[in-house]
Amino acid sequence: MHFREFVSFVFLAFAIYSPFQVLVQAHSTNSRYDHTFEPSSPFLAALKTLQEQIDYKFESISLLRRAMTHPSYSEENNRALSVLGASLIETSVALRSLGKDIDISAKDLNRQISEISKVESSCFIDGMRLGLEKVVRVSPKTNSSTPAVVCGAFRAIFGAIAIDVGKSDDAGGIFWTVHGGDVGRALAL
């Protein structure tokens, strides 16, 4: 190929390629698989609103980002944080129940703990009240409004707070505010 031909080939290739490039970029901006994290993204805006709702500002926002990421979406996800969160919620229920009544029976205490741990009636409702189904990142095939997804994200918030603070106290307090309080729903994305 002569140099001239080569140059026109490159130009032609570029002319064909660039509209494609624009399309691809436009698509990836809308895609839920877009892992780039732009300051102005709706996801970041939702994380900001969520912090206002729970009245806790993260030192490390990446922890809340992880808490709002379902395992179907990426390797970096909320699975382990939600285990910690579930355990913190149970602990804070036990603390509160025993604080109110040190003579509570083990049976009653266990009942209260299992009540708060119920996916359908407790953490799903709390999570929906926060509008987490609109915040949590899932794969395109995953329904983000199912109790398992919403609950996992809800519990992970408290795991994330405990890691952010370096101790578990604050997470329990924030849980009670969110669980009992009339915390508004997150913005619609």
Ligand SMILES: *[C@@H]1O[C@H](CO)[C@@H](O)[C@H](O)[C@H]1NC(C)=O
């Ligand atoms: C997603 O899950 C919710 C709750 O289980 C259900 O009501 C809704 O119909 C589901 N949406 C789709 C698109 O499957």
